[in-house]
Amino acid sequence: MGFSEILSQYDSLDMATYLAAVTPADVERVLAKHSLTPLDYLTLLSPAAEGMLEAMAQKANGISMRHFGKTIQLFTPLYLANFCTNQCVYCGFNTANRIPRSQLSADEVRKEGEAIAATGLKHLLILTGDAPSKSTVEYIGDCAKILGEYFPSVSIEVYALTQDEYAYLETCGVDGLTLFQETYNKTLYKELHPKGPKRNYDFRLDAPERGCQAGFRSVTIGALLGLEAVWQRDAFFTGLHAGYLQDNYPGTSIAISPPRMRPHVGSYEPASIVTDRNLVQYVLALRIFLHNVGITVSTRESASLRDNMMPLGVTKMSAGVTTAVGGHTAEDNGTAQFDISDPRSVEEMCRAIESKGFQPVFKDWQPF
Numbered sequence: 001m002g003f004s005e006i007l008s009q010y011d012s013l014d015m016a017t018y019l020a021a022v023t024p025a026d027v028e029r030v031l032a033k034h035s036l037t038p039l040d041y042l043t044l045l046s047p048a049a050e051g052m053l054e055a056m057a058q059k060a061n062g063i064s065m066r067h068f069g070k071t072i073q074l075f076t077p078l079y080l081a082n083f084c085t086n087q088c089v090y091c092g093f094n095t096a097n098r099i100p101r102s103q104l105s106a107d108e109v110r111k112e113g114e115a116i117a118a119t120g121l122k123h124l125l126i127l128t129g130d131a132p133s134k135s136t137v138e139y140i141g142d143c144a145k146i147l148g149e150y151f152p153s154v155s156i157e158v159y160a161l162t163q164d165e166y167a168y169l170e171t172c173g174v175d176g177l178t179l180f181q182e183t184y185n186k187t188l189y190k191e192l193h194p195k196g197p198k199r200n201y202d203f204r205l206d207a208p209e210r211g212c213q214a215g216f217r218s219v220t221i222g223a224l225l226g227l228e229a230v231w232q233r234d235a236f237f238t239g240l241h242a243g244y245l246q247d248n249y250p251g252t253s254i255a256i257s258p259p260r261m262r263p264h265v266g267s268y269e270p271a272s273i274v275t276d277r278n279l280v281q282y283v284l285a286l287r288i289f290l291h292n293v294g295i296t297v298s299t300r301e302s303a304s305l306r307d308n309m310m311p312l313g314v315t316k317m318s319a320g321v322t323t324a325v326g327g328h329t330a331e332d333n334g335t336a337q338f339d340i341s342d343p344r345s346v347e348e349m350c351r352a353i354e355s356k357g358f359q360p361v362f363k364d365w366q367p368f
């Protein structure tokens with residue numbers, strides 16, 4: 001059974017009603033279990049569970065220590081280009097926004113790579129907008145080859161590709177894929193993506209699975225919290241999606257990133273406000289549901305929130321971040337995709353991680 005069939009099993013579930021009916025006793029019953037059903041996981045996303053974060057944190061912390069120890073892996077994004085043919089209403093790179101567009105040359109990619117490598121980072125995430133005729137698969141592969149000279153791990157966050165295209169990038173040294181479904185609500189998805197190739201919901205939904213089949217070492221998925229009026233809906237389906245990938249592709253390390261909407265160029269207002277407590281609850285519920293899934297918290301979140309979330313199940317954080325093309329070396333940082341909340345350098349992040357009694361991890365694998 002593919003993931004779309006699993007999704008359709010919940011078509012008749014009235015999530016708001018289910019969540020409202022959960023009691024503290026239901027949450028206690030779930031917390032006493034070792035392995036959770038999907039509806040147990042949904043129970044932990046309920047308003048009743050929001051009042052029991054301390055008990056959830058204790059359980060999530062114990063599971064995290066068993067599976068990951070006191071470690072936080074560090075990485076940074078490198079934006080290769082911001083050309084885009086889509087009109088995602090929530091994004092500053094939306095093709096309807098009149099912003100300067102650019103794409104790094106091979107020399108500029110090398111310069112950015114050298115600047116990032118000088119910080120000590122070993123894991124890199126490269127990004128483009130969705131403009132296949134500008135940021136071609138070959139261009140992305142060529143950039144990965146250059147950056148592979150500096151980084152043992154190069155992951156991509158680009159437009160959804162076919163399995164053959166992912167397999168080609170794997171031969172260029174790409175070892176990981178990050179791809180956000182944005183929302184699992186198909187009707188809403190169409191509204192938020194009025195034009196462009198990203199409008200194809202099903203092609204995007206199956207892309208993480210194609211990445212697993214192509215042989216990537218790690219695949220990270222997520223939904224953009226705030227797009228759905230009931231934020232728990234996307235949190236629930238993201239957890240199910242990750243569980244599906246873990247069950248079917250045990251050789252791939254599956255991770256989740258729970259980004260929230262941030263200010264950006266454009267006028268889109270989120271459908272729901274996901275509070276700090278909601279975000280913490282989501283991460284705790286994920287950890288209790290999926291014991292060994294990776295969880296990434298990016299610089300969309302503030303320094304103090306990220307610091308406080310370290311013991312709660314987070315495994316990976318970004319540092320020294322810019323969301324502008326060429327932003328690691330350019331004097332004028334250009335237009336950012338969105339504003340970040342935690343501008344700390346790699347060195348500052350290491351100090352923060354160590355001050356929490358955790359170990360910053362720069363590298364956890366070697367390509368051969």
Ligand code: SF4
Binds near residue numbers: 084085093
């Ligand atoms: S989210 Fe991605 S695809 Fe959509 S407008 Fe922004 S850069 Fe383009």
